[in-house]
Amino acid sequence: GAGVSQSPRYKVAKRGQDVALRCDPISGHVSLFWYQQALGQGPEFLTYFQNEAQLDKSGLPSDRFFAERPEGSVSTLKIQRTQQEDSAVYLCASSFQAGNTGELFFGEGSRLTVL
Amino acid sequence: EDQVTQSPEALRLQEGESSSLNCSYTVSGLRGLFWYRQDPGKGPEFLFTLYSAGEEKEKERLxxxxxxxxxxxxxxxxxxxxxxxxxxxxxxxxxxxxxxxGTTLSVSS
Structure with a gap:
């Protein structure tokens, strides 16, 4: 596609439910990042993939958060046993360059609300 | 302590009224400073990369x-x-x- 596509755009979950957020990066982009953006804050790094390899997951806030990119293209961020503090916009970004570059193409985000 | 501090938090300008936004940082070994624009309900959009002191980049009115x-x-x-x-x-x-x-900029006509 022309840009980074994320789905669903909006997700409401009851506390304790599991959720899965999908990211379809720009075709051919090697690097893929997940960020979390709370209301009124800047994005915070969660994890980074280079192709199918997860090279950095230092930003994942707990072991309830899990991300994968099995074929080096589409990525899924899974949150188990959601808590209210998980409510945020989850942004996916991609880059054609390998490595942790700063020139990223972001999707529109998935807004998660945990009740 | 925040490593990146932006000021002001919000700025209201009249159309045609020039101003500046500030970003101060405390990281050592800077490997790049980046500016992004974010519209409501959208993801950030890349604007500029700066790598060394004295460097300038321009794009339209920015x-x-x-x-x-x-x-x-x-x-x-x-x-x-x-x-x-x-x-x-x-x-x-x-x-x-x-x-x-971030700094939220509002420009009114």
Whole structure:
């Protein structure tokens, strides 16, 4: 596609439910990042993939958060046993360059609300 | 302590009224400073990369500058369509981007 596509755009979950957020990066982009953006804050790094390899997951806030990119293209961020503090916009970004570059193409985000 | 601090948090301008946004950072070993624009309900959109003190980049009404401790985003004769949140981010060696909280700019006609 022309840009980074994320789905669903909006997700409401009851506390304790599991959720899965999908990211379809720009075709051919090697690097893929997940960020979390709370209301009124800047994005915070969660994890980074280079192709199918997860090279950095230092930003994942707990072991309830899990991300994968099995074929080096589409990525899924899974949150188990959601808590209210998980409510945020989850942004996916991609880059054609390998490595942790700063020139990223972001999707529109998935807004998660945990009740 | 925040590594990236943006000021002001919010800025209201009249159309044509030039101003500057500030981004100060405390990271060592800077590997790039980045400016992004974010519209409501959208993801950030890349604007500029600056790598060394003294460097400047321009795009339409926007000009970004960099010193050893801060960056400025100068907006000349802004228009209502420049209204957005402007995010600053820095990168140290081997790390992902560290974003500031942003400056929300409103330009009225």
């Amino acid at each position: 000009k970004a500058t960099l010193t050893k401790k801060e960056s400025f985003l100068h907006i000349t004769a802004p228009k209502p369509e420049d209204s957005a949140t402007y995010l600053c981010a820095v990168r140290e060696a081997g790390t992902a981007l560290i974003f500031g909280k």
